[in-house]
Amino acid sequence: MALSIADLPKEELFGQGHAGCGGCGAAVAGRQAMKALGSRTIITIPASCMATMGGSNLKTTWQIPFYHTLFEIAPAVSSGIRAALDAQGIEDVNVVSWAGDAGTADIGFQALTGAAERNEHMMHVCYDNEMYMNTGGQTGSQTPMFAKTSNMSKGKMIKKKNMLAIMEAHEIDYVASASIAYPLDLIAKFKKAAEKPGFSYIHILAPCHRGWQIPAEKTIEFARLAVESGLFELYEVDEGKRTRTVEPIFIPVQDYLLPQGRFKNLTQEAIQGIQAGVNRHYGRGE
Amino acid sequence: MSTTLLTGSEAAAYGAKLARIEVLAYYPITPAFPAMERISKFIDDGDLNTRFVRVESDHSALAAALGASLAGSRTFTVTNSQGLLYMTEVVYHTAGLRQPVVMAVANRALSAPHSRFPEQGDAISQGASGWIHLFCENNQEVLDNMLQAFKIAETVRLPVMVNYEGYIQSHTLEEVEIPNQEKIDQFLPLTRVRTLDVENPQAVNTVASPEFYMDYKFRQNEAMEQALTVIGSVSREYAQEFGRDWSGLIDTYQMEDAEHAFVAMGSMISDARIVVDELRSQGQKVGLVKVRAWRPFPAEALRQALKKVQLITIGDKNIVYGLGGALGTEVRSALYGQDVRINSYILGLGGRDVTTVEIKKVLELSEKTEKQATASEWFGL
Amino acid sequence: MVKNLPVVPTAKAGSLVDTPTGITWRIQYPEILENCNMCLDCTLFCPDGAIVQQEGKLVLNLSLCKGCGICANECKENAIQMIPEYSGVQGVFR
Numbered sequence: 001m002a003l004s005i006a007d008l009p010k011e012e013l014f015g016q017g018h019a020g021c022g023g024c025g026a027a028v029a030g031r032q033a034m035k036a037l038g039s040r041t042i043i044t045i046p047a048s049c050m051a052t053m054g055g056s057n058l059k060t061t062w063q064i065p066f067y068h069t070l071f072e073i074a075p076a077v078s079s080g081i082r083a084a085l086d087a088q089g090i091e092d093v094n095v096v097s098w099a100g101d102a103g104t105a106d107i108g109f110q111a112l113t114g115a116a117e118r119n120e121h122m123m124h125v126c127y128d129n130e131m132y133m134n135t136g137g138q139t140g141s142q143t144p145m146f147a148k149t150s151n152m153s154k155g156k157m158i159k160k161k162n163m164l165a166i167m168e169a170h171e172i173d174y175v176a177s178a179s180i181a182y183p184l185d186l187i188a189k190f191k192k193a194a195e196k197p198g199f200s201y202i203h204i205l206a207p208c209h210r211g212w213q214i215p216a217e218k219t220i221e222f223a224r225l226a227v228e229s230g231l232f233e234l235y236e237v238d239e240g241k242r243t244r245t246v247e248p249i250f251i252p253v254q255d256y257l258l259p260q261g262r263f264k265n266l267t268q269e270a271i272q273g274i275q276a277g278v279n280r281h282y283g284r285g286e
Numbered sequence: 287m288s289t290t291l292l293t294g295s296e297a298a299a300y301g302a303k304l305a306r307i308e309v310l311a312y313y314p315i316t317p318a319f320p321a322m323e324r325i326s327k328f329i330d331d332g333d334l335n336t337r338f339v340r341v342e343s344d345h346s347a348l349a350a351a352l353g354a355s356l357a358g359s360r361t362f363t364v365t366n367s368q369g370l371l372y373m374t375e376v377v378y379h380t381a382g383l384r385q386p387v388v389m390a391v392a393n394r395a396l397s398a399p400h401s402r403f404p405e406q407g408d409a410i411s412q413g414a415s416g417w418i419h420l421f422c423e424n425n426q427e428v429l430d431n432m433l434q435a436f437k438i439a440e441t442v443r444l445p446v447m448v449n450y451e452g453y454i455q456s457h458t459l460e461e462v463e464i465p466n467q468e469k470i471d472q473f474l475p476l477t478r479v480r481t482l483d484v485e486n487p488q489a490v491n492t493v494a495s496p497e498f499y500m501d502y503k504f505r506q507n508e509a510m511e512q513a514l515t516v517i518g519s520v521s522r523e524y525a526q527e528f529g530r531d532w533s534g535l536i537d538t539y540q541m542e543d544a545e546h547a548f549v550a551m552g553s554m555i556s557d558a559r560i561v562v563d564e565l566r567s568q569g570q571k572v573g574l575v576k577v578r579a580w581r582p583f584p585a586e587a588l589r590q591a592l593k594k595v596q597l598i599t600i601g602d603k604n605i606v607y608g609l610g611g612a613l614g615t616e617v618r619s620a621l622y623g624q625d626v627r628i629n630s631y632i633l634g635l636g637g638r639d640v641t642t643v644e645i646k647k648v649l650e651l652s653e654k655t656e657k658q659a660t661a662s663e664w665f666g667l
Numbered sequence: 668m669v670k671n672l673p674v675v676p677t678a679k680a681g682s683l684v685d686t687p688t689g690i691t692w693r694i695q696y697p698e699i700l701e702n703c704n705m706c707l708d709c710t711l712f713c714p715d716g717a718i719v720q721q722e723g724k725l726v727l728n729l730s731l732c733k734g735c736g737i738c739a740n741e742c743k744e745n746a747i748q749m750i751p752e753y754s755g756v757q758g759v760f761r
Binding site: 040 | 308309311335336337338339340341342343345346347349350351352353354355356357358359361375376379478482483484487488489490491492493494495497498
């Protein structure tokens with residue numbers, strides 16, 4: 001049965017009063033995900049905007065148990081939490097680690113691959129804003145080719161590491177991409193992941209308007225353009241079965257790329273190369 | 287209660303078993319791995335109902351143990367040397383979160399150059415981490431300290447390292463008395479504190495502003511000071527229940543009329559007891575002070591124990607570069623203003639032998655040395 | 668005088684809701700117009716949980732809103748407009 005927004009839980013488990021920027025894409029991702037996960041969830045978040053905006057001193061926006069972990073350890077901590085719940089006979093709790101692209105693909109990758117290989121009963125979520133925003137927007141492995149960042153003013157000259165493919169190679173229970181512009185698709189994927197007995201991985205494209213140099217109100221719009229252009233494919237791999245969940249309408253990639261400040265130096269040649277890559281991926285010929 | 291031959295590794299494993307740990311996480315490293323394997327065997331054989339998280343690194347081992355502790359389970363891990371250094375970030379973090387995790391450390395030298403042999407440098411590197419450090423002189427004490435460690439940790443809400451030396455203790459068989467499980471259950475009931483709890487949600491480790499951070503650190507240090515008392519009371523309670531008295535923060539041997547005291551910690555202590563007996567039989571007024579708890583540092587206990595001696599000789603199986611031996615430096619500092627001759631020696635690094643022969647030579651050398659040219663001299667080069 | 672703090676550094680769940688961060692940053696605020704068709708999209712796009720559905724109605728909580736404008740930008744019916752917080756030459760707060 002298709003989800004409808006009216007039927008979603010009304011409780012606000014994350015986001016109200018948070019300390020993040022206005023128009024924060026990560027906060028949108030957190031709010032949408034919590035509509036699926038519910039109050040019986042324990043979440044660990046390593047160093048990131050998402051961790052710091054959760055609260056300070058004696059105040060927090062989280063309504064569920066939340067632990068701001070060290071940078072590299074969230075999936076390992078969550079493995080330990082699951083072990084403790086099992087030991088205490090507590091069964092109906094979702095155990096989630098939730099990290100940015102650095103805490104997932106770079107500094108956090110070791111603990112992630114370990115937990116995935118053990119097929120721990122938990123899920124890891126990457127909210128990907130394609131650069132290290134909590135330290136001001138430096139380049140990381142999830143930064144796309146050509147994007148300018150605070151420490152690469154001429155743009156990154158190598159490709160983005162494909163985390164979804166890497167996690168799929170772990171042969172875990174569930175792998176999915178998601179976008180904050182498609183909340184019902186995102187929520188459906190979280191619900192599926194929560195039902196799995198083993199490890200799930202969800203990779204959310206969550207634009208950061210500061211890093212991407214777009215207006216704050218266009219955070220969702222650019223998340224949508226990424227999908228519509230075909231550059232960010234929405235799909236799932238459910239116990240090995242791959243399904244595309246949203247068909248792109250194939251707007252020209254330049255309509256997504258050129259309005260972003262981080263891509264303002266893109267050449268026509270580069271755009272053509274990116275477009276050709278998208279066409280090839282979807283079997284649309286050269 | 288039964289007596290059997292156990293290595294230090296096995297003694298640590300039996301300690302974890304008797305403590306009924308609920309979650310275990312470790313990453314293999316030499317020479318700590320036999321302790322890990324023994325606990326895994328307990329689990330496989332159905333003798334221990336514990337969840338084992340087979341992590342991919344030492345760093346994640348303590349992280350997983352920490353997560354389990356925050357979720358309310360009694361947890362344990364084992365490591366040493368490079369593993370301990372690799373997990374150092376989590377070591378400090380665990381103390382700041384006030385989680386009563388117990389970790390056995392089979393002390394081993396640090397690279398470079400590469401060495402897999404005993405030394406206390408790994409534990410010493412964690413002296414500012416906020417963990418309570420206990421050092422064991424023999425395998426019986428490894429087992430007994432494991433059980434006391436959980437009690438201390440859960441009382442003051444600080445993590446505890448139980449240190450025993452690689453090979454010298456970890457791989458050497460000694461007679462060990464294994465306490466009765468029912469009596470241990472009474473001594474060490476499970477006190478479940480769930481910090482991460484869906485029934486009572488809260489946010490852990492929110493960002494602390496300058497207005498708050500220092501107050502948290504004050505409380506953390508206050509707990510360490512509380513441990514100065516608790517280590518003693520737990521030790522006394524254990525002695526009453528199980529008949530073995532490891533005498534709290536420090537132990538003294540033949541100190542009543544001693545003029546010359548040897549101060550050390552770890553495996554050297556059991557050898558030093560023999561040396562003291564031998565020198566006493568020759569009429570020399572020599573005594574021994576064993577530092578059992580290195581953190582919190584038992585400064586007051588040491589001042590009391592050492593107030594009548596004329597000469598103090600300190601043996602350090604570690605080196606703090608540019609400063610000297612850690613124990614030597616700290617004992618000097620504790621005795622500041624006291625009119626006593628103090629000689630401190632670095633010895634036994636990276637597995638170089640420290641037997642009764644070496645300890646006797648160090649004491650002789652110290653007798654002849656009026657004033658050391660440096661804070662710590664090197665012995666046995 | 669040392670503060671009386673929890674043993675483990677923690678914060679009570681949801682405690683920021685009553686003292687939200689960031690609303691003083693706001694330079695514009697949303698207004699929901701009559702042509703709203705209750706599609707509820709804005710409730711899932713708002714980063715701050717400032718627009719929620721309550722008893723079949725759309726409720727705007729300005730004490731949580733940072734004024735980012737996502738809701739107005741995403742509304743398919745153009746039923747949300749952003750109004751400046753400051754007006755006039757002196758920039759008078761509303």
